[in-house]
Amino acid sequence: MLTQLPTKTWLPRLSFAPVNTAPRGDTLVVVFLRGAADVLNMVVPHGEDAYYQLRPSLGIARPDDSKTKKEERTVDLDGFFGFHPNLSPLLEAWQSEQLAIIHACGAPDESRSHFKAMELMERGVDDERGPASGWIGRHLATLNTGNTSPLRAVGMGTRPQRSLSGTVPVSALRSIADFHLGGDQRALQQMRAALSTVYQNDLMGQETLSIMDTLEKLDPAKYQPFGGLRTASPITYPDSEFGLALKQTAMLIKAEVGLEVSAIDLGGWDTHFAQGSSTGLMPNLMKDLAEGLAAFHADMADHQNQLTTVTMSEFGRRASENGSLGTDHGHGSMMMVLGGNVDGGKVHGQWPGLEEGQLIGPGDLAVTTDYRDVLSEVLTQTPE
């Protein structure tokens, strides 16, 4: 089970999943930034001198740094923290108080191993002795929504995420457009008949057949964000796997097929080498992330009271840059929570600081909030 802790005042109304509302129930979208995202360059503590001492080359300039081009400076959020310029697409959600940031959060594990940290985090446990199932899988198993949809929990991509594993069957979905057997009506009928027979005692196969039936009714080619209605600015999902995963999540929610959890990965954050400050490897990832989430948020504007999106990463990176214009494995990370019931427009959590004596281990951001405290609030709070 997730650690149950007293409700923190900093996230008072994160809502998710009132009972028995399926299929038009609430949906949780979990975005995992794989590879340990360098969160200090995402939500930048521009009020800390130490940040600029630790990152002479990689640091993102202060919002008022007149020596730097404006588009390369931090975008101020609250006078102390600011967005990397490539996260600007998220400003709108921030300003409308539907985006909360929890800084310096993470797991107790200090192995600094991607694979151990990801595994423990997806299981939601302190060490190997904990349950083998995933935190989302366990949550779904205890949640009596009366929802029997085969699309209750979907892992976008070719493999369902570890966090989803448990007693509720889970499917991977790479592309709605590709999810069909092909062939003419007669061939299809034969295939269906044969598959139903060989899979009559196999839950996963039955799920796949019924997903096939459900998705048959959707036409991704004709999908228009926000019902094709005019919005202040046009809604465009990035042309990336991440953009497609979010767009498909939106399609499934609107089609009311009973989607409760969508797990999405965005990889490539293990930036030991030449990560880039205002442009390059990591800024490109941030662009994909922010444009994707912003498009999804705008597309789902009518569904915000039923929707919560969480981003997480296995750990953060070293506070000081390394010699190869990158950063090595660190500790404290950052989470974003996006949705209609979020206490947004704030950076939550206690900031541990970047001064010597405040950093831990080889020079890493400390963890002041356990990531599970954030997740348990997202899962357990119901609207007043």
Added chain:
Amino acid sequence: MTLSRRDFLKLASLVSASAALSSCAPVYRRIAGDLPTLPWAALGAGDFLALNRLTFGPRVEERVRFSEIGLQNYIEEQLDFESINDFDCDLQLMPFKTIRMDANEIEGVSNQLFDGYDRERAPQELRQATLLRQMYSKRQLYEVMTEFWSDHFNIFMDKEKEFFLKSVDDREVIRKHALGNFRDLVWASAHSPAMLVYLDNQANEQSHPNENYARELMELHTLGVDGGYSQQDVMELARCLTGWKVKEHFWLGEFTFDKNLHDTGTKNVLGLSIQPSGVEEAEQVIEMLVKHPSTARFISTKLARRFLADDPPQEIIEKAAQTFLATKGDIKSVLRVILLDGLPLAQPKYKRPANFVLSALRMLNVETDAAALHDYLVRMGQVAFNWPTPDGYPDRSEPWQGNLMPRWQFAFALIRNEINDTKHNLQSLLDVASNGILQDDVDSITSLLLGTPLERVTRDGLIDTVRAAGSTEEETLQVITASIIASPAFQWR
């Protein structure tokens, strides 16, 4: 009835001839005497499982050989891979020139001058060659081990210069030592330009160390994450590895040690004090790591997981680890323990995508040039040298379950002969034994794919269902064959 090897050879030539001459069946009858129900013996469940672990899915001739000489001799024959003539497979690899080139040459042929680099050619050739070897090589255990080490020392071919470096690593590190000695394998990998670039050691310099390779060398390649090293050990080993680089201009893509970038201080890794000695410092650590009991245990566990079960029996791991230490990392000796002692205790493993695809093709004697398999493997989620993180494709069953649709698509496309340059000929496969009775043909096919025929009632139920959906007799056999490939039973090995 079991066919002798000589009978089988006659049979094999008939199988290939019978596509054109369907009247060969009576000839077969004359040669073989009694007509067997099946031209291939049904295998016991244990034998079929063993063959499924030793190969990418047994071909008819592999089943016959196994029945003839038994498990122990079969393993010995496969371990002594260099004495297996693989000429036919080698011939198929001729068109892929880059797999035989050094890095400098690959860089040269990939360089299109004004149009930049062709970053696709060498990876595409290596991927296709890999599939063809897994498909056609008679050295199946060697190919299985090559895949295992390619995961263990994973390199992502899309990263930076890997498009001209990985093919060399594949040949000179992985394939060279796949059934050799583990120490030599780690040694070669540590000096491999592809690995140094992939894990950023290229950027590991005295003034600013980069920990990436040092950490994975201990965490993923030798000791394992709980093998007893600390963050301090990672940082110290990274210092030892400063200056291990790849040449960037002359002799491009070759290993070099740049002493000007090396940290000349004293280091301490895992309690061993290391005196300044340049390139030898990290080499000293490598020698220590490969002899470490944690390494013996970690490698034995991973091998047992590949061949036996997701959670392999402790006593097998123990015995394999002891053998690893006693033989100083002799891979064949460790494999003997795992296979001979372990196979009787093996548990079902879910086929990874490449294994799934190849087993269907090999068992049904399909001809393919492997090029069109790529798109199916993309959708299933396993393209060789395309896993971005250094842990390699997952080996456990669970991550691969829950993505059935592309497997079903493959099964039906294969049987409809819709995959480019990939052709089956079920009829010729069956002609030698077929008496024209659908039930018997279905038994033959399921025996090939699942080891033994389906139970009669299951088989007849399946036939009725497919017929009821409006299939002709020929379609019925095809749809049933495809649905056996798509079935839950065929997803496990």
